Amino acid sequence: MARGQTTIATLCLSVLVWIVWSWISFLWFSARELEALRVVRKVNGREQSTGILWANRKAEIELVLECQDSVFRTAQRIRDVLPENLQLDPTPSNPGPSTPPWLASLWRPLRNLVFIEQESVKANEIRVQKPQNLIRVAYDAHALGAGELVMPGVRIEFHDPWKFFRKEVFVEASQSFLVLPNFIPLKDMTPILKNLSVIPRQGLHRYQRPGIGFELLELREYVDGDPPKSIAWKASARREKLMARQYESEVPVRVQLILDGTASTRVGGFGLRLIDQITSVAATLAHSVVHAGDAVGSYLIGDTETQHIPATTGTKGFYQQMQGMAKFATNSCPSQTQASVALLETAYAICNERFPELLDPQINPISISSFSFLITRATRQRTQLAAVMAELYDLSPITQVELNWNAPLLAKYLARFLSECGSPWMAPMISSTDTSWLRSSARSNLLAKAIQSAVGRARDNEVFAVITELTGMQFHRSDFFEALKIAKAKHHRVAVVIPSPTFVRPKPFTLEGRILSASDLRREAEHLRLHEWMAPLKRNLAKLGIPVAISGEAKTMRLLLSEIDIARDGRASATGARR
Numbered sequence: 339m340a341r342g343q344t345t346i347a348t349l350c351l352s353v354l355v356w357i358v359w360s361w362i363s364f365l366w367f368s369a370r371e372l373e374a375l376r377v378v379r380k381v382n383g384r385e386q387s388t389g390i391l392w393a394n395r396k397a398e399i400e401l402v403l404e405c406q407d408s409v410f411r412t413a414q415r416i417r418d419v420l421p422e423n424l425q426l427d428p429t430p431s432n433p434g435p436s437t438p439p440w441l442a443s444l445w446r447p448l449r450n451l452v453f454i455e456q457e458s459v460k461a462n463e464i465r466v467q468k469p470q471n472l473i474r475v476a477y478d479a480h481a482l483g484a485g486e487l488v489m490p491g492v493r494i495e496f497h498d499p500w501k502f503f504r505k506e507v508f509v510e511a512s513q514s515f516l517v518l519p520n521f522i523p524l525k526d527m528t529p530i531l532k533n534l535s536v537i538p539r540q541g542l543h544r545y546q547r548p549g550i551g552f553e554l555l556e557l558r559e560y561v562d563g564d565p566p567k568s569i570a571w572k573a574s575a576r577r578e579k580l581m582a583r584q585y586e587s588e589v590p591v592r593v594q595l596i597l598d599g600t601a602s603t604r605v606g607g608f609g610l611r612l613i614d615q616i617t618s619v620a621a622t623l624a625h626s627v628v629h630a631g632d633a634v635g636s637y638l639i640g641d642t643e644t645q646h647i648p649a650t651t652g653t654k655g656f657y658q659q660m661q662g663m664a665k666f667a668t669n670s671c672p673s674q675t676q677a678s679v680a681l682l683e684t685a686y687a688i689c690n691e692r693f694p695e696l697l698d699p700q701i702n703p704i705s706i707s708s709f710s711f712l713i714t715r716a717t718r719q720r721t722q723l724a725a726v727m728a729e730l731y732d733l734s735p736i737t738q739v740e741l742n743w744n745a746p747l748l749a750k751y752l753a754r755f756l757s758e759c760g761s762p763w764m765a766p767m768i769s770s771t772d773t774s775w776l777r778s779s780a781r782s783n784l785l786a787k788a789i790q791s792a793v794g795r796a797r798d799n800e801v802f803a804v805i806t807e808l809t810g811m812q813f814h815r816s817d818f819f820e821a822l823k824i825a826k827a828k829h830h831r832v833a834v835v836i837p838s839p840t841f842v843r844p845k846p847f848t849l850e851g852r853i854l855s856a857s858d859l860r861r862e863a864e865h866l867r868l869h870e871w872m873a874p875l876k877r878n879l880a881k882l883g884i885p886v887a888i889s890g891e892a893k894t895m896r897l898l899l900s901e902i903d904i905a906r907d908g909r910a911s912a913t914g915a916r917r
Contacts, residue, residue: 417463482609484519484667521621598806677749786817
């Protein structure tokens with residue numbers, strides 16, 4: 339304007355006013371859309387805040403966003419935030435017309451040159467193409483492992499029409515679900531061995547005792563208190579004294595599940611933890627036992643305490659056991675933590691997903707000096723995470739400053755944060771191959787106390803199914819081994835199930851016509867190590883008459899049921915030889 343170029347000055351001023359007006363209208367429209375937003379999520383047709391899901395089973399999820407008294411103008415991308423325990427099911431894709439190779443080679447650099455977005459849209463998100471007041475997102479997913487699953491909310495990305503301005507907001511729409519462990523429905527529930535009695539019995543595991551039944555057990559002298567209808571008049575006339583009939587009464591044998599849930603079984607992500615395999619095996623066994631008419635109970639062993647669920651029968655009792663196992667499989671706040679770079683990265687990613695406003699540099703600055711660009715990335719993350727933890731847990735400024743240099747204290751709060759967000763805090767903290775510090779020396783004592791408690795509460799003859807990880811334990815010198823001896827001395831039946839680290843039952847290793855990858859070689863090495871370690875264990879347990887199985891497949895379930903059926907008949911083997 340000083341040089342008299344009014345045309346250019348007017349043009350520049352008009353562009354500036356237009357940009358300012360676009361920014362103001364963007365803020366106004368986005369605030370109005372957030373204020374009028376209503377989010378409803380339906381899981382399997384239900385929109386309640388709590389519910390129940392099954393692991394490894396499809397869940398139909400529908401997300402509905404309604405902008406009341408307005409339309410979505412600036413909301414360009416909407417994504418339903420999924421927890422780590424939920425995985426999207428693959429959706430069938432509709433391939434378009436094929437592009438010739440020569441045209442694709444010319445189009446690729448042009449597409450990169452004009453900055454065309456190449457990011458794919460997942461099933462749980464949608465891009466808004468035109469203004470509308472109702473948006474639906476439907477997709478299928480499945481839970482990976484048992485425990486608690488929390489769907490926190492929706493992530494919305496706002497843009498102005500020319501994409502000059504951008505804002506991301508997290509809208510809370512929390513729903514919590516209890517994920518029950520998956521079980522394998524075995525088709526044939528009947529015993530695979532021939533019953534010794536010709537009378538069919540209601541359950542898999544039966545024995546006879548005096549009571550009211552249909553089969554005569556014995557004759558004895560009549561005593562005061564016996565019902566008169568039990569008098570055998572013909573036998574009394576022959577012996578010239580009153581004789582009473584004693585009938586058989588069949589009582590179902592209870593199966594007690596003793597599950598190991600110590601820290602070493604919770605390493606890894608959802609679906610890859612040993613606790614997922616343990617609960618799946620226990621759920622399959624409980625389903626088979628309850629379906630056959632018997633009662634099943636459980637002892638859930640944690641790091642500090644053991645929970646006992648009394649033996650129950652029927653469908654109601656089965657779901658009671660499943661809910662107890664699901665709560666047992668949930669990762670609680672850890673007793674000890676280890677700080678690591680992966681822990682910081684995971685916590686920072688979840689904070690960026692759930693609390694983006696708390697990581698805004700204007701609200702949560704890294705440093706007040708002008709040399710903040712010299713600070714390393716790890717220091718930046720640690721400083722911002724300390725401020726976020728102080729905000730979420732109402733910590734004092736002194737504690738916030740302490741979190742900046744006290745790594746174990748920060749790791750403790752981060753592990754608590756990941757646990758509350760439904761993330762497997764074990765996975766980013768330690769490696770699945772470095773679990774020595776998690777194998778507590780008290781695990782043998784906890785298992786022994788659980789078995790002794792089960793023996794003390796047992797009635798008549800019961801079956802104990804012990805599902806535990808025994809790696810690294812001096813078995814023949816442990817309290818656990820002595821407790822198994824006590825259970826056998828009380829004439830109870832015991833079966834031991836060991837989870838497989840590869841989730842597959844070990845098979846013989848052959849190289850004939852096979853090309854193995856690195857993962858295959860590692861799996862085979864795990865199987866060889868497991869076979870080598872299992873050999874002395876099987877010999878020690880065989881002396882006590884205790885069968886051992888490696889979990890991971892349906893064959894293990896049938897093997898365990900057949901072993902229990904052998905124990906029910908009092909035989910040492912399928913040939914019928916008595917103990």
